[in-house]
Amino acid sequence: MRYALIIEYQGTQYHGWQKQPGIITVQETLETALSRVAAHEVKTFCAGRTDAGVHATAQVVHFDSDANRQPRHWLYGTNSYLPTDIRVRAGLQVSDNFHARFSALARRYVYIIHQGAFPSALFYQHLYWYPQPLNIEPMQLAASYLIGQHDFSAFRSSECQAYSPIRTMMHSHVWTQNEFVIFEFYANAFLHHMVRYLVGHLIEIGLDHKPPSWLKEVLENKMRQDQACTAPPQGLYLVEVQYDDSAQLTQTLRWPWLIHQ
Amino acid sequence: MRYALIIEYQGTQYHGWQKQPGIITVQETLETALSRVAAHEVKTFCAGRTDAGVHATAQVVHFDSDANRQPRHWLYGTNSYLPTDIRVRAGLQVSDNFHARFSALARRYVYIIHQGAFPSALFYQHLYWYPQPLNIEPMQLAASYLIGQHDFSAFRSSECQAYSPIRTMMHSHVWTQNEFVIFEFYANAFLHHMVRYLVGHLIEIGLDHKPPSWLKEVLENKMRQDQACTAPPQGLYLVEVQYDDSAQLTQTLRWPWLIHQ
Numbered sequence: 242m243r244y245a246l247i248i249e250y251q252g253t254q255y256h257g258w259q260k261q262p263g264i265i266t267v268q269e270t271l272e273t274a275l276s277r278v279a280a281h282e283v284k285t286f287c288a289g290r291t292d293a294g295v296h297a298t299a300q301v302v303h304f305d306s307d308a309n310r311q312p313r314h315w316l317y318g319t320n321s322y323l324p325t326d327i328r329v330r331a332g333l334q335v336s337d338n339f340h341a342r343f344s345a346l347a348r349r350y351v352y353i354i355h356q357g358a359f360p361s362a363l364f365y366q367h368l369y370w371y372p373q374p375l376n377i378e379p380m381q382l383a384a385s386y387l388i389g390q391h392d393f394s395a396f397r398s399s400e401c402q403a404y405s406p407i408r409t410m411m412h413s414h415v416w417t418q419n420e421f422v423i424f425e426f427y428a429n430a431f432l433h434h435m436v437r438y439l440v441g442h443l444i445e446i447g448l449d450h451k452p453p454s455w456l457k458e459v460l461e462n463k464m465r466q467d468q469a470c471t472a473p474p475q476g477l478y479l480v481e482v483q484y485d486d487s488a489q490l491t492q493t494l495r496w497p498w499l500i501h502q
Numbered sequence: 503m504r505y506a507l508i509i510e511y512q513g514t515q516y517h518g519w520q521k522q523p524g525i526i527t528v529q530e531t532l533e534t535a536l537s538r539v540a541a542h543e544v545k546t547f548c549a550g551r552t553d554a555g556v557h558a559t560a561q562v563v564h565f566d567s568d569a570n571r572q573p574r575h576w577l578y579g580t581n582s583y584l585p586t587d588i589r590v591r592a593g594l595q596v597s598d599n600f601h602a603r604f605s606a607l608a609r610r611y612v613y614i615i616h617q618g619a620f621p622s623a624l625f626y627q628h629l630y631w632y633p634q635p636l637n638i639e640p641m642q643l644a645a646s647y648l649i650g651q652h653d654f655s656a657f658r659s660s661e662c663q664a665y666s667p668i669r670t671m672m673h674s675h676v677w678t679q680n681e682f683v684i685f686e687f688y689a690n691a692f693l694h695h696m697v698r699y700l701v702g703h704l705i706e707i708g709l710d711h712k713p714p715s716w717l718k719e720v721l722e723n724k725m726r727q728d729q730a731c732t733a734p735p736q737g738l739y740l741v742e743v744q745y746d747d748s749a750q751l752t753q754t755l756r757w758p759w760l761i762h763q
Contacts (some may be wrong), residue, residue, distance in 0.1 A: 248623075249620075249621050249623040249624060251624045293552045296624060298624065320620060325621070325623065325625050325626050326624075326626070327623050328620045328621065328622065328623040329620070330619070330620055358591070359581060359589050359590070359591055360586070360589065361510065361589065362510040362511045362512050362586065362587050362588050362589040363510060363511075363559065363587075363628065365510045365586050365587070367624065378721065388720060
């Protein structure tokens with residue numbers, strides 16, 4: 242039997258999603274809990290491998306098990322073995338040809354910058370504190386250049402393992418809400434570090450160091466630029482994975498301050 | 503010279519505000535940082551002593567120092583010595599008769615319940631997860647009975663050191679926002695555990711275990727009831743302290759999801 246789960250986690254204490262020897266990752270922690278419920282070793286596959294410190298409100302994973310368990314056993318049982326910073330939000334049985342990664346039609350990421358005079362004592366692990374004022378309109382214009390099918394090689398880390406750098410961006414938005422600047426990217430798939438590079442470039446434009454057209458040039462040149470920072474992980478959230486409706490796995494964003502106003 | 507500071511903190515890691523031997527408190531941590539900036543021992547007085555695990559977005563403190571420092575030195579210097587879960591948001595010189603506690607005209611507290619199927623992996627330290635559905639209208643009616651001057655003895659812990667149990671409640675609201683139930687109380691002052699007892703009683707009413715009139719009866723009987731829980735600290739925030747305008751110390755609430763819609 243194949244099962245899929247929707248997972249929320251705070252990435253702060255983890256060295257990213259992917260299992261690696263000798264360090265604590267979300268995948269390893271989840272698989273340990275699932276294996277206790279299954280009473281056999283469970284291997285998971287996720288929709289989007291998040292970096293160290295990156296959060297998710299709706300990561301999707303699948304795994305196989307012939308153990309005699311209902312979806313609710315995976316849900317409640319696994320949560321009882323997980324630490325408080327990882328929660329299974331939903332679980333269901335899926336067809337054997339469902340694959341959390343390869344069946345996904347699109348992913349949505351949100352990045353949140355906090356523009357305060359000081360970093361927040363309450364949410365310093367949930368936001369990127371950036372005190373310099375950012376000009377929203379040039380960033381909005383630049384973000385619109387990303388929409389459509391492009392070669393995103395300029396926004397790809399050297400460790401990226403994707404076969405193709407071609408991605409289709411369906412939505413690319415920047416907006417403000419109180420002290421926050423919020424970026425939202427919705428694409429069929431993302432390259433390694435792509436959102437963090439995009440936000441880093443948009444910050445350069447928000448600072449008026451570069452005009453909006455610069456983003457278009459960088460995109461077209463297909464070369465990584467050194468001028469822009471890689472936005473740090475604590476502001477980044479994987480908030481949605483879109484599947485064919487039959488999978489019943491697409492959930493709305495959970496937190497009101499992550500929703501496009 | 504007397505100075506006042508506005509402080510934000512996440513209470514999770516602290517045994518409350520007040521300094522006590524052998525345990526880590528917000529006051530002790532703040533005074534250690536201030537003393538390093540002052541190069542002498544600094545003693546602080548706060549507007550509202552918060553319990554272990556309770557948060558603040560705008561706690562106010564005052565202290566005296568004859569060290570040759572500008573308000574910005576207290577601000578930036580102190581922050582450089584503080585852990586990331588305590589931040590000084592503002593600092594200014596005040597008159598020698600200003601007292602963070604006795605000059606305060608009113609305090610505003612917010613309590614946030616998260617009504618999800620599962621506790622949040624991202625905000626479990628910032629919210630009280632309460633999965634049973636709560637009926638808002640009876641809670642709203644009950645909350646309105648608290649407005650005005652009352653003897654709040656029924657909502658006072660046995661350790662409360664206040665001389666009088668009489669308090670004037672200016673605002674008492676309950677509302678929902680997405681998955682959250684938010685309580686807001688604005689009064690001249692609060693008794694020990696008062697907000698947490700009030701929320702515990704309102705939950706009983708939201709569950710339809712008791713009618714709204716029960717809160718009025720409890721208030722009028724001036725006796726603590728055993729039926730209601732003490733709402734846990736992680737949902738509680740001190741969000742505002744009101745002073746005479748001349749003190750320039752009243753700040754707006756910081757986080758958009760803490761603002762009454």
